[in-house]
Amino acid sequence: LTVLAEAGVDGYGLEASSEMIELGKRAMHALPVETKQHIRVVQADMRVFTFVRKFPLVIIPFTSFWYNFKNAAIDDIGWDFETSEKSEKEFQEHIERQAENCLSSIVGALAPSGRFIIDNPFYTTHWQKENGRDKRDHCRRWWSRMVERFGFDVYIRKPFDFPDDIIPVLEGIKK
Known part of the structure; x- marks a missing residue:
């Protein structure tokens, strides 16, 4: 997702595991705001x-x-x-x-x-x-x-x- 977001493309990530979603959220904190605004993660x-x-x-x-x-x-x-x-x-x-x-x-x-x-x-x-x-x-x-x-x-x-x-x-x- 970060590659898409860095290119200015909105990206949705599907993840079944709530634990992995939490890990992803923690990793996203280090990203620039311009990148984070293009990332959505859905539990599915x-x-x-x-x-x-x-x-x-x-x-x-x-x-x-x-x-x-x-x-x-x-x-x-x-x-x-x-x-x-x-x-x-x-x-x-x-x-x-x-x-x-x-x-x-x-x-x-x-x-x-x-x-x-x-x-x-x-x-x-x-x-x-x-x-x-x-x-x-x-x-x-x-x-x-x-x-x-x-x-x-x-x-x-x-x-x-x-x-x-x-x-x-x-x-x-x-x-």
């Missing part, structure tokens, strides 16, 4: 959320897409990598249901022509050179087809580097 679960307003950009940074659903599966169905009697297939299916809920919420939160960025470097990555549609490098992940079912195009040229890669995306979003 990324798996299911709603906003009245629509956003031109939604970002899920730093592997949160996979990490949060993996932790939810561990909590929700009691899955343990070492000792679980539940199958990996059941674990993956639970993660995918949670991801679909999240994507549905994101579709509802995006303005028409809005952009959605998932920053999830190197998780189950399979690089494909020229795929027949264009010449860019494409990265296929377990969730790529799911994201495409929700109407998004999946393009990844390289791992996303905050803040350098976000600045060009922000052009035209500032109010």
